Structure formats: C-alpha cells, structure tokens
Amino acid sequence: MNGFLITLEGIDSCGKTTQAGLLKRRLGDEAIPHLLIREPGGTPVGEKLRFLLLQKEHSLTNDTEILLYMAARAELVAAVIRPALEKGLVVICDRYFDSTVAYQGYGGGGDRAWIGALNEKVTGGLQPHLTFLFDLSVEEALRRRGGGGDRIEERDLTYHRRVRRGYLAIAEEQPHRFSLIDATGPAERQHEAVWLAADALLRGGCTR
Numbered sequence: 001m002n003g004f005l006i007t008l009e010g011i012d013s014c015g016k017t018t019q020a021g022l023l024k025r026r027l028g029d030e031a032i033p034h035l036l037i038r039e040p041g042g043t044p045v046g047e048k049l050r051f052l053l054l055q056k057e058h059s060l061t062n063d064t065e066i067l068l069y070m071a072a073r074a075e076l077v078a079a080v081i082r083p084a085l086e087k088g089l090v091v092i093c094d095r096y097f098d099s100t101v102a103y104q105g106y107g108g109g110g111d112r113a114w115i116g117a118l119n120e121k122v123t124g125g126l127q128p129h130l131t132f133l134f135d136l137s138v139e140e141a142l143r144r145r146g147g148g149g150d151r152i153e154e155r156d157l158t159y160h161r162r163v164r165r166g167y168l169a170i171a172e173e174q175p176h177r178f179s180l181i182d183a184t185g186p187a188e189r190q191h192e193a194v195w196l197a198a199d200a201l202l203r204g205g206c207t208r
Contacts, residue, residue: 003085005126006198007096010134011164012153013141014183015190019134020094022191023198027090032202035084039095040072043079054150062108066115069100074122081126090202096128098170103152106166107159130201132194133171136183138164 006023008016020036027034040050049072053065060068073096084091097119105112138160145153171178179197181190 002088004090004129004201005081005085005093005096006090006201007093007098007128007131008134009095009098009102009131009167010183011136011138011141011160011167012149013145014134014136015187016132016134016183017094018187019132019181019190019194020092022187023092023194026191026195026198027092032090033088034090034092035080036092037076037080037094039076039093039099040069042076043072045075046072054152056151056154060151062104062110065108066100066104066110066118069104070118070122073097073100073119077123077126082124093128096131097123098131098133098167101170102163102166106169107155107163128177130197131171131174131178132181132197133167133178134181134183134190135164135168140184 008020008023010016017038020038024034024036039046040053041047049068053060053068053072081091081093100119101112101115104110105115138157141160142157148154171180179193181193183190
C-alpha cells in the first residue's frame with residue numbers, strides 16, 4: 001500500500017473533528033489525494049451501527065459495545081480504508097481502534113488483551129502511520145459541550161477521566177506513532193502543529 005493512514009483521537013468535545021476538517025482542507029490546498037472518514041461509520045452498515053451505539057433508548061453491555069465497534073471497523077477497513085490506501089490516498093480517520101481501547105477498555109473496564117486481539121483480527125493488523133491525540137481536561141470538555149450529548153457522552157465524569165488517562169497511557173506506550181496536541185490552544189495553532197507532523201510524514205514517504 002502506498003497511502004497513509006492518519007487518525008485523530010481524544011475525549012468527546014476535544015476538537016478533533018474540527019481538526020480533521022482543517023487537515024482535509026489543507027491536503028486539498030496542497031493537491032494531495034485524500035479521504036476523510038469517521039468511526040464508527042463511513043459505510044452504510046457502519047452508520048447503522050453508529051446509531052445503535054450512540055442512541056439512548058437502550059442500554060448496552062460493555063462487551064456488546066466492543067463487538068459492535070469491531071463490526072463497524074471490520075466493514076470500514078475492508079470496504080473503504082484498504083482500497084483507499086492501495087490507491088495512494090491519505091486517509092484521515094476521525095477515531096480508530098485507540099478509541100475502543102480507551103473507552104471500552106480503560107473507561108469501561110473491558111479486557112484490553114481481548115480488545116487488542118479483536119482489533120488485530122478485524123483490521124488485519126492495519127496500524128495508523130500517525131495518530132494525533134488531542135488532550136483536554138474532562139471538565140473543559142464538559143464546559144464546551146454544555147451538557148447533554150449521546151449515550152456515551154452523558155456518562156459520568158469518573159468514566160471520562162478513565163478514558164482520558166487511558167489515551168495518555170496508550171500514547172506513552174507508543175510514542176513513535178502518537179503526536180500529543182494541547183487541545184486548550186487556539187484551533188489554528190493546533191492545526192499548524194498537526195500539519196507540521198503530517199507534512200513531515202508525507203515528505204518522508206515521498207507521496208508528492
């Protein structure tokens with residue numbers, strides 16, 4: 001595969017979706033072929049699974065959440081991500097498998113070894129070339145959101161603190177892949193930090 005997979009991670013309301021859009025625009029300005037997708041979602045099946053995961057009508061066990069995220073991911077990797085990478089595109093993914101480790105593993109107390117084994121199976125071992133982690137306090141994220149949210153966003157602060165700690169632990173374990181971004185700064189300053197790292201990756205890979 002000649003393309004690159006760049007993922008964006010962080011707790012809810014950290015600003016990563018905004019940054020994904022800014023990165024997409026920058027790649028367009030630079031005439032670099034790219035694709036922006038989100039997890040869960042990105043395929044017809046994935047979008048239906050997204051609705052099931054985020055709706056508030058029914059509760060789900062943590063293991064059920066894990067399996068539904070894996071199903072959505074399996075479809076997305078096979079139908080969208082791998083074909084795009086084989087065409088040489090830069091794929092920007094708003095969340096990927098680190099989200100499952102952080103939310104359902106650290107946050108929900110799920111078996112992280114099992115999560116890792118499932119991720120390996122459904123992705124075929126496809127790792128991001130670069131992952132941006134937008135770090136923000138849980139309290140600031142809640143202030144930005146202003147209350148309300150989907151089924152997972154509305155979980156208590158203790159849960160979201162575990163998720164944040166999980167993300168930081170993952171990044172510490174894999175410093176070669178992660179770029180930590182201070183999500184409290186102005187959006188444009190964050191974007192410049194993102195582009196600096198992304199551009200270095202692309203130039204190093206000679207995709208231009």
